[in-house]
Amino acid sequence: xxxxxxxGILLVLIVLCPLSTxxxxxxxxxxxxxxxAxxxxxxxxxTDVADTGYVATAPxxxxxxxxxxxxxxxxxxxxxxxxxxxxSLLESRLQLxxxxxxxTLSMKLTGDFLYxxxxxxxxxxxxxxxxxxDLREAWLFYRPADRVDIKAGRQTLTWGTxxxxxxxxxxxxxxxxxxxxxxxxYLKAPSDAIKLSLFFDxxxxxxxxxxxxxxxxxxxxxxxxFYNPATGSINGRDNTLDxxxxxxxxxxxxxxxxxxxxxxxxxxxxxxYTGFWKNxxxxxxxxxxxxxxxxxxxxxxxxxxxxxxxxxxxxxxxHSGDDTSGRDPAIxxxxxxxxxxxxxxxARELTLGLQYYLERMQDYDRYRDSLPAGSPxxxxxxxxxxxxLVWLALQQNLRLSAFNYYSxxxxxxxxxxxxxxxxDDHWTLSGxxxxxxxxxEHTFFGQLEKNSNVYTKIRYGxxxx
Amino acid sequence: xxxxxxxxxKTRYCRSGIVFLLFLQICIPWRLYAATPSLDEIIRKTExxxxxxxxxxxARVKMTITDSQGRERKRRFSILRLDQQTEQQDQEAxxxxxxxxxxxxxxxxxKNTVLLVWKNPGGDDDRWLYLPALDLAKRIAASDKRTSFxxxxxLYEDISGRGMNADSHELVxxxxxxxxxRNVPKQADTVEFSEYxxxxxxxxxxxxxxxxxxxxxxxxxxxDVLGVETLQGYPTITRSRMQDLVSGQESTMEFSHIKYDRxxxxxxxxxxxxxxxxxxxxx
Numbered sequence: 145x146x147x148x149x150x151x152g153i154l155l156v157l158i159v160l161c162p163l164s165t166x167x168x169x170x171x172x173x174x175x176x177x178x179x180x181a182x183x184x185x186x187x188x189x190x191t192d193v194a195d196t197g198y199v200a201t202a203p204x205x206x207x208x209x210x211x212x213x214x215x216x217x218x219x220x221x222x223x224x225x226x227x228x229x230x231x232s233l234l235e236s237r238l239q240l241x242x243x244x245x246x247x248t249l250s251m252k253l254t255g256d257f258l259y260x261x262x263x264x265x266x267x268x269x270x271x272x273x274x275x276x277x278d279l280r281e282a283w284l285f286y287r288p289a290d291r292v293d294i295k296a297g298r299q300t301l302t303w304g305t306x307x308x309x310x311x312x313x314x315x316x317x318x319x320x321x322x323x324x325x326x327x328x329x330y331l332k333a334p335s336d337a338i339k340l341s342l343f344f345d346x347x348x349x350x351x352x353x354x355x356x357x358x359x360x361x362x363x364x365x366x367x368x369x370f371y372n373p374a375t376g377s378i379n380g381r382d383n384t385l386d387x388x389x390x391x392x393x394x395x396x397x398x399x400x401x402x403x404x405x406x407x408x409x410x411x412x413x414x415x416x417y418t419g420f421w422k423n424x425x426x427x428x429x430x431x432x433x434x435x436x437x438x439x440x441x442x443x444x445x446x447x448x449x450x451x452x453x454x455x456x457x458x459x460x461x462x463h464s465g466d467d468t469s470g471r472d473p474a475i476x477x478x479x480x481x482x483x484x485x486x487x488x489x490x491a492r493e494l495t496l497g498l499q500y501y502l503e504r505m506q507d508y509d510r511y512r513d514s515l516p517a518g519s520p521x522x523x524x525x526x527x528x529x530x531x532x533l534v535w536l537a538l539q540q541n542l543r544l545s546a547f548n549y550y551s552x553x554x555x556x557x558x559x560x561x562x563x564x565x566x567x568d569d570h571w572t573l574s575g576x577x578x579x580x581x582x583x584x585e586h587t588f589f590g591q592l593e594k595n596s597n598v599y600t601k602i603r604y605g606x607x608x609x
Numbered sequence: 610x611x612x613x614x615x616x617x618x619k620t621r622y623c624r625s626g627i628v629f630l631l632f633l634q635i636c637i638p639w640r641l642y643a644a645t646p647s648l649d650e651i652i653r654k655t656e657x658x659x660x661x662x663x664x665x666x667x668a669r670v671k672m673t674i675t676d677s678q679g680r681e682r683k684r685r686f687s688i689l690r691l692d693q694q695t696e697q698q699d700q701e702a703x704x705x706x707x708x709x710x711x712x713x714x715x716x717x718x719x720k721n722t723v724l725l726v727w728k729n730p731g732g733d734d735d736r737w738l739y740l741p742a743l744d745l746a747k748r749i750a751a752s753d754k755r756t757s758f759x760x761x762x763x764l765y766e767d768i769s770g771r772g773m774n775a776d777s778h779e780l781v782x783x784x785x786x787x788x789x790x791r792n793v794p795k796q797a798d799t800v801e802f803s804e805y806x807x808x809x810x811x812x813x814x815x816x817x818x819x820x821x822x823x824x825x826x827x828x829x830x831x832x833d834v835l836g837v838e839t840l841q842g843y844p845t846i847t848r849s850r851m852q853d854l855v856s857g858q859e860s861t862m863e864f865s866h867i868k869y870d871r872x873x874x875x876x877x878x879x880x881x882x883x884x885x886x887x888x889x890x891x892x
Contacts, residue, residue, distance in 0.1 A: 172808050172818040174786060175834045175848075211717045247889035285885060293885055302744040329742035343881055406879065409727060409735040411748070449733060453750045489752040539674070539858075540760035569682055569716040605717035 209243040211607035219325050219599030222579075227369040227380020232597040233324045235260040239280070247287065254281035264366055264381055272361060273318070273333065280334055293341040298334045301352060303402055303413070305447045305456035307532060308547060309501050311481045312415035312443040312460050314400055314422055315352075318361035323368050323592065325576055325599035333361050337398075347405045354398040357390045359436055360422040363592075371591035373519060374427055374434075378585060378594075387424045387434040396420070410448035415460070417441040425476035426466065437475045438465035453488030470507025473514035478506040487532075493540070497532035520586040523553040541566040549589065556582025556590035575600040648780050651788050652773045654814040655807070656704050660770040662843040663869030665691045667890060670864055674761050677857030684759050685715035687866075687891040691873050705730060708878035709769065712891050713759075723883050730772045739883040746883050755800055761860035762851040767832070786811060802830070813837075813844035829854050835861070841869045866892075 219233030241254040256278040260266075268275030283297035304313040308331075321330035337354040363370045365384040372379045379385060390396035398419030405412050417440065424434035443460030460481045467475035485499035503526040505511060515521055529552065534545045542565045550557035562576035577598050582590020646654070672684040689710040694703040709726040713719045720741075727735040733751035740747065754766040776792040783789070787808040794800050803826060808818040815837060821830035836848035845867055852859040877887050 172787075172833065174810075175817060175837055209720075211720055213717065245886070245888040245892075247887060250885070250888065287885075293881065295885070300742065300744045302746075305748075327742075329740075332743050341881065343876070348881065404880075411880075447748055449735060449751065452733070454748045456748070487750050489750050492753045492756055495750060495752075540757055566718075568680070572718060603718075607715065607717040607720060 207245075209245060209608065210241070211243075211605075212238065212240040213603050213605040214238045215327075215601055215603040217325065217599060217601040219597050221594070222577075222596045222598060223594060225369055225380070225594035227365070227378055227382065228367070228595065229262060229381070231262055232367075232595070233326070233599050234262055241281070249287070250285040252281050252283055252285075255279050262367065271358075291343045293343075294338065295341075296338040298336050299339070300329075300332045301335050301337065301339065301400075302332060303350070303415075305411075305445045305458045305485070306483055306501070307485060307487070307497055307499060307530070308549075309483055309485075309499060309528075309530065311458045311483060312402075312413075312417070312441065312445060314398075314417045314419065314439075314441060316358045316360050316422060319363055320361050320367045323363075323578055323595060324597060325578060325601070327601075333358070347403055350400075350402040350404075352398075352400040354400075354419070356393050357396045357398055357420050357436070359387075359389055359420070362387075362423045368592060368595045371586045373586070374432070376519065378591065385424065385434050386432075387436070388428060388431070390420055390436055410446065413445045415441070415443045415445070421464070421476060425464070426472075427474040429474055435475075437467065439463065440465055443481075450486070451488075453486055455484075455486050457484040458482070470510040471514055473511075473516065477508075477511050480504040480506065485530075493536040495532075495534045497530075497534075499530040499532075501528040501530070502526065503528075520584065525553060526588070527551060527553045538565075551588065554582065554584075554587035554590065556580075556584070556587045558589045558592070570604050570606065572603045572605070573601075574603070645783060648778055648790070651780070651790065651809060651814070652778050653704065655809050655816055656770060656773050658814045658844065659816055659846075661692055661703055661707070662845065663692075663841070664694075665689070665871055665873040666867070666869045667871060667873070668864045668868070669866045669891075670862055672759065672761055672763075672860060672862050674860045675858065682760070683715060684713070684719075684761065686711055686713045686759075688712075689873055689877060689887075689890060691875060691878060693875075704773070707769075708875070710878055710882065710887075712886055721886070723886065725878060725883055726769065727878070728769050730770075734769070737880070737883060744884065746880055762830075762853050762858060763860055763862070767851065781806070783811070787817065810844075815844055815846060838867075840867050843869055 215237045217233050217235055217237070219231070221228065221230050221232050224230070236259045238257040239254065240257070241252065243252045244250060258276055258278055263274065265274055266276065268277060270277070270279050279298055281298055281300065283295055283299045285293070285295045287293050301315040302313055304310055310317070315335050316333040318330055318333040335352070335354055335358050336356065337352050337358075340351045342349045364387065365379040366381050369378050369380040371377070372385065399417070400419070401416045403414045419439060420436040421439045422436075424436060426435045426437040427433070428435050440463040441460050443458065445456065445458035447454065447456040462479040462481060464476050464478045466472070467477060470477040481501075481503050483499055483501040485497065487495060487497035490496045505522065505524055508524045512521060528549055530547065530549050532545070532547045534543065536543055542563070544563050545561070547560040548557060558581075559577065559579040561579075562574065564572055564574035566572050575598070579596045580589050580592040582593055584590050585593070667687070667689045669687050670685070674682045674684070691708045692703055693706040693708065707728045709724075709728065711724040711726070713722045722741065723739040725737040725739070729735070736749045736751065738747045738749050739745070752765070754769070754771075755764050757763070758765050758768050775796070776794050779791045781789045781791050788811060790807045790809060791804060792807065793804045794802070797803065801823070802821040803824050805819055805821040807816045809815070810817050815834065817834045819832040820828055823829045831852045831854065833850045833852075834846050834848070835850055836846070838845055838847050845864070847864045847867070848861065850859055850861045871890070873890070876882070877890065
C-alpha cells in the first residue's frame with residue numbers, strides 16, 4: 145500500500161495539534177452554546193432569518209405597572225425661629241403609581257398619601273398639594289401620528305439648561321418642599337396642562353397650554369418664614385401671605401412654547417411664555433393682597449460638549465406686562481435673566497458643576513424713584529454663583545452632594561448638602577442640611593436664615609412585576 | 610473487458626482519494642496557519658461580534674450584583690442599539706458610531722430612568738440622562754469610561770466597548786478553540802490595569818474570557834461568558850459574569866428578548882423618546 149504524498153506532514157500535524165493545546169496553558173472550557181459542533185450559520189446573514197430569540201420568549205403583553213415608596217422624614221430648624229415651629233419636617237408619605245405603558249397610548253396615575261404633622265392646614269387642596277393627598281400625575285399620552293405626541297392631564301414639566309436654576313422653565317415649582325428637605329423631585333409641582341409636541345426633520349416644537357394658571361407653591365410663611373416688603377418685617381405661620389391667584393378657566397391661562405433642535409450633539413432652543421409671574425410679584429393697592437401680575441418671557445438656550453465637560457448658556461427677557469414703564473412700585477419691573485454653566489467629571493465618580501446667574505432689573509432708576517422711603521432696595525444686578533459637587537462611592541450606593549448658591553450682590557447664600565445610602569434594592573437612608581445665610585433680612589436667601597434645617601429620611605421602594 | 614474497466618474505475622477512485630487527501634493536507638495547514646486571520650483582523654472581528662452584530666439590536670437585561678457575603682442587588686433594563694454605518698460601509702467590518710437607549714425598570718428608585726448615549730469612538734460620547742420624576746432631560750459630562758456601570762462590576766467601557774486602538778495587541782497563541790491575545794494599554798496612566806488577556810473563540814470571534822492584571826501584574830478581574838446562543842444567525846452572548854477578585858464581588862448579566870435587525874428608526878435615540886419611551890420596542 146502506497147501512502148499518499150505529504151501524508152508525513154499530515155501525521156506531524158495530527159501529533160502537533162494536541163501538543164499546541166497543551167502548550168496553550170489553561171484555556172477556558174467552551175461555554176454552553178459553543179460546543180464542538182457550533183450551530184451552523186443560516187444562509188445569508190440577512191434580515192430574513194427566523195427570529196429565534198424573540199419568538200422563543202414571546203413578547204410580553206402590555207401590563208399594568210404598579211410602583212411606589214413609603215417614606216418617613218423628620219427635620220428640625222438648627223436655630224430658633226420666633227415665627228415658625230422648631231420642627232421643620234415630620235411626615236409619613238406613601239406614594240402609589242399606576243402606569244399603563246403603551247407605544248401610541250399610555251397613561252399614568254401617581255398620588256401621595258401624606259400624614260404631615262407640621263402642616264397647619266389639613267384641608268384637601270389638590271391645587272396646592274395641601275391635605276392628606278397630593279395628586280402628582282394623572283395623564284394620558286397619545287401618539288396620533290408619526291410626528292405628533294400629545295400628553296394631557298396632570299404632569300410634571302421641565303425644560304431649560306440650568307441646574308437648580310430656571311429662566312425659561314416657567315412650570316410650577318414647590319419651594320416649600322425644596323427648602324425643608326423633601327426629595328428633589330418635589331421641587332417640581334405638577335401642571336394641569338396639555339402638551340402638544342410636533343417633530344419636524346430639522347426642529348421640534350413643544351406647546352404647553354395650561355387652561356388655568358398654576359402658580360408656584362410659593363413661600364407664604366406657613367412653613368418657611370420670609371421677609372414681606374409690604375410690612376417690612378419677617379412673616380411666619382401666624383401671619384401668612386394673602387395672595388389672590390388668577391384662577392379663571394381659559395382666561396387666566398398660560399402658554400409655554402419651546403422650539404428646539406439637536407445639531408451634532410449641540411442642543412439649541414428658543415422659548416416663549418405668556419402668563420403670570422409664578423411667585424407673588426406685586427400688591428393690589430386696594431385690598432393689600434399679593435398678586436401675580438402678567439408676565440411674558442422670550443428666551444434662548446444652548447448646551448453641548450465643551451472640552452472635557454458640558455457647557456450651557458441660557459437667556460430670557462421677562463416682560464412685566466402690568467408695569468411696562470417700571471414706574472409702578474407695587475408691581476415687579478421687567479428683567480433680563482442670563483446664566484452660563486459648566487459641568488465636568490474632575491475625578492472618578494466626582495462631578496463638579498459651576499454656574500453664573502444674573503437678574504438685571506429694567507428701568508432701575510424708576511424703581512428706585514418709586515420705592516417708598518425707608519424700603520430696602522433690590523440690587524440692580526443680582527449676581528449668583530453656584531457650585532455643585534457630587535461624589536458617588538461604595539459601588540454608587542452612597543451619594544454625597546453639595547450645592548451652594550452664593551450671591552455677590554446680596555452677600556447671601558444657600559447651601560444644600562445631602563447624603564443618601566442605598567441599603568439594598570428597597571431601603572434608602574438619607575439625610576441633609578439646608579443652610580441659609582446672609583447679612584440682611586430682606587435679601588433673597590438672607591430672609592430665610594432662620595429656616596436653616598437638618599433632616600433625615602428613610603424610604604422603602606417597591607414595585608410589581 | 611469488464612475487468613479492465615473495473616480496474617480503471619478503481620484506479621480513478623484511488624486517484625480521487627489521493628486528490629482529496631492532498632486537498633486536506635493543503636487545507637488543514639491553511640486553516641491553521643496560512644489562513645489564520647491577521648492579528649488586526651482578529652481584533653477587529655472580535656470588536657464587531659462583541660458590540661456591532663446586525664445593523665441594530667435590542668435586548669432585556671437582568672443584572673445581579675453579589676457581594677462577598679452573598680448579598681444581592683438587582684438591576685433590570687432594556688437596551689436598544691443602532692449602528693450608524695452608511696450604506697457603503699461593510700456591515701461586517703463596521704466599528705464606528707452607535708447610539709444606545711437604555712431604559713431602567715428596576716430597582717424602583719431608578720424606574721423609568723433612561724440613559725441615552727451617542728457613542729463616538731473617535732472622541733467623547735454624548736450622554737443624556739432622563740429623570741422621570743422631574744421630567745428632566747439632563748446632559749451628563751462624558752465621564753471616565755472605567756467607572757462602574759449602574760453600580761455593578763461591569764464598567765461603562767465593558768458595555769459600550771473599548772476601542773481597539775486603545776491597546777497594543779499580541780497574539781500569544783492559537784489553541785484548538787481560541788486565539789489568545791494579550792493587550793497592553795497605550796496610555797497606561799488612564800486605566801487601572803497593566804494588561805489583559807482575551808480568549809477569542811476562533812469560529813465566532815466571541816471573547817469568551819478576559820483576565821485583567823493590575824499594575825503589579827496580579828490577576829484581579831475576570832470576565833467569563835457563561836452562555837451563547839445563535840440568534841438570527843448571530844452568535845450572541847446571553848449570559849456573562851464579571852468577577853472582582855479583590856473585593857470578592859461579582860456581577861452577572863442575563864440577556865433575553867434579543868432581537869437583531871429590527872429596523873429601529875434613528876429618532877428613537879432623541880429627546881422625544883427620552884421623555885416618552887418607545888414602550889413596544891422595550892418589551
